[in-house]
Amino acid sequence: MRWRSKSNRDWLRSLPGVTEDEPLATRTSFGIGGPAEFFVESGRVETIEKMLTGCLEREIPYTLLGAGTNLLIADKGIEGLVIRVVNRDHRIEGTRVTAGAGLKMMRLARIVADAGLRSFEFAIGVPGTVGGAVYQNAGCWGKEMRDVLVDVCGFVPGAGKQKWDPKKLQLGYRTSALREGALKGALVIEATVHLERGDGEEAKRLMAKLTAERNETQPIKTKNCGSVFKNPPGDSAGRLVQAAGLKGLRQGKAAVSTLHGNFIVNEGGATARDVATLIQRIQAEVKRRFNAELEPEVELVGRWK
Numbered sequence: 001m002r003w004r005s006k007s008n009r010d011w012l013r014s015l016p017g018v019t020e021d022e023p024l025a026t027r028t029s030f031g032i033g034g035p036a037e038f039f040v041e042s043g044r045v046e047t048i049e050k051m052l053t054g055c056l057e058r059e060i061p062y063t064l065l066g067a068g069t070n071l072l073i074a075d076k077g078i079e080g081l082v083i084r085v086v087n088r089d090h091r092i093e094g095t096r097v098t099a100g101a102g103l104k105m106m107r108l109a110r111i112v113a114d115a116g117l118r119s120f121e122f123a124i125g126v127p128g129t130v131g132g133a134v135y136q137n138a139g140c141w142g143k144e145m146r147d148v149l150v151d152v153c154g155f156v157p158g159a160g161k162q163k164w165d166p167k168k169l170q171l172g173y174r175t176s177a178l179r180e181g182a183l184k185g186a187l188v189i190e191a192t193v194h195l196e197r198g199d200g201e202e203a204k205r206l207m208a209k210l211t212a213e214r215n216e217t218q219p220i221k222t223k224n225c226g227s228v229f230k231n232p233p234g235d236s237a238g239r240l241v242q243a244a245g246l247k248g249l250r251q252g253k254a255a256v257s258t259l260h261g262n263f264i265v266n267e268g269g270a271t272a273r274d275v276a277t278l279i280q281r282i283q284a285e286v287k288r289r290f291n292a293e294l295e296p297e298v299e300l301v302g303r304w305k
């Protein structure tokens with residue numbers, strides 16, 4: 001690969017806190033995947049911006065990582081620089097809440113409930129970060145980020161800091177311009193949401209109830225990536241997988257959950273290849289049985305070849 005010149009490798013090695021061949025599996029909810037060639041964890045926005053600009057100038061590939069709850073990382077790992085974004089500040093101004101990209105959605109859900117704010121209860125179902133939730137327009141129980149989002153402060157390598165409103169972000173069903181549009185490769189620095197004044201204790205009771213219900217119907221405590229597939233229009237991916245008789249289907253150490261058809265569980269030692277193959281087998285069988293296309297919600301990243 002052309003970018004691996006001595007001067008580029010020297011530059012990467014000079015980054016504050018950088019490590020090489022850093023295991024990533026433990027930084028994902030799946031517990032799967034090879035190492036990052038170069039890895040940095042940072043909560044300092046200016047430092048991350050400088051690293052991204054350096055990567056752009058040197059044509060070094062980079063990958064942003066949040067909580068790793070929507071990723072299937074290849075067994076050979078990720079080339080170039082992986083930056084784990086951990087800026088976790090927040091501020092509350094009236095009913096507006098601004099949170100750093102590295103803050104976990106679940107944590108923010110509790111913070112805003114403590115502050116007597118409502119409309120963010122759905123976030124208790126999203127184990128990822130604010131940055132990952134914007135990227136993915138994450139949502140749960142019929143509500144999603146775009147319902148509450150005011151704007152996002154971001155950084156585009158080569159173009160600098162920018163403000164994006166929901167229109168610019170093109171938030172769609174589990175997607176955005178960051179995932180598949182003009183903002184690909186950009187960094188979410190922080191997001192501002194608009195909530196409603198209300199009874200925070202009631203919000204906490206609702207979140208506890210929703211969490212308890214979810215624990216009954218989804219294999220939340222296993223190693224998984226949440227929903228593997230997006231729901232096709234007018235249907236549910238879990239229903240289709242179940243109707244195709246695929247619950248419990250195995251590939252190596254990966255298996256379709258017997259509790260919920262839209263979850264793949266790492267039973268211990270599953271490889272990314274196991275999961276990717278299982279995904280393809282499910283897609284093929286659901287297509288054959290029902291002529292329905294299942295599009296992955298989980299994102300495959302890294303060196304697959």
Ligand SMILES: Cc1cc2nc3c(=O)[nH]c(=O)nc-3n(C[C@H](O)[C@H](O)[C@H](O)COP(=O)(O)OP(=O)(O)OC[C@H]3O[C@@H](n4cnc5c(N)ncnc54)[C@H](O)[C@@H]3O)c2cc1C
Pocket residue numbers: 029063064065066067068069070071085101102125126127128129130131132133134135136137138139140141178186187188189220224225226227299
């Ligand atoms: C048990 C379980 C339940 C789940 N339930 C739900 C649910 O109900 N609803 C739902 O929507 N999702 C759900 N998910 C999936 C996941 O939590 C969300 O997609 C979440 O938004 C991913 O955030 P993350 O920080 O983990 O992102 P990661 O998985 O780390 O990354 C995902 C993508 O976001 C990008 N990204 C991360 N941070 C930034 C940043 N700061 N700037 C730019 N790009 C960034 C990454 O580059 C990557 O492409 C679930 C997952 C699990 C494991």
